Amino acid sequence: MLSHTEENYLKAIFNLELSHSKNVSTTLIAKNLHTKASSVTDMIKKLAEKNLVNYQKYKGVTTTTEGKKRAIKVVRKHRLWEVFLVEKLNFNWDEVHEIAEQLEHIESDELIERLDTYLNYPTKDPHGDPIPDAKGKMRAEKAILLSNANKDILYKITCVKDNSSALLQFLDKHALNIDSELTVLDKFDFDNSITVELNNGNNLTLSHKICTNVFVTIK
Secondary structure, three states: OOOOOHHHHHHHHHHHHHOOOEOOOOHHHHHOOOOOOOHHHHHHHHHHHHOOOEEOOOEOOOEOOHHHHHHHHHHHHHHHHHHHHHHHHOOOOOOOOOHHHOOOOOOOHHHHHHHHHHOOOEOOOOOEEEOOOOOOOOOOOEEEHHHHHHOOOOEEEEEEOOOOOHHHHHHHHHOOOOOOOEEEEEOOOOOOOOOOEEEOEEEEEEOOOHHOOOEEEOO
């Protein structure tokens, strides 16, 4: 059995692997987990001894087949619990991440499979992230960042990259949720902000930081 910390490291490395084609650096892991690089190195060595990651000094980290399997299992539990909290307990999408961080470490496979059945086998969590199925497979949409969207095309929001409460509350305030539709009206070179037209006809100018944390697909 792995400790909660070991599971958190595996989940972080796996998620970073998805967004980086090369080996994940210890610096990147430290930044993601808000800890010191020296602490990361110590934990990586422990995970390598358990054959859960591959690690070479200065060459970064990758999960092994077993490590990836363990990480996907934690991700699956986390995202299913987020769906449950939002759909069944009426939490807002900005309130569930920290709670799901605690619930994801429950060991019972039977509980998770019953939870999946009870929720009718959801394929994505409240933030748009794909949920691995019981076999570890994920259905990921081909999306682009809003910052890379073209003008005069109708898009649909599919995923939010940053799950911080501040961003999610901002999006909520302006009715920008998963599946919300918008059209890019203008892009400003000065600060890379973007003006969009929403479903209700209102126009809204979004900062570059927001646009690099929202994924969209063409409607």
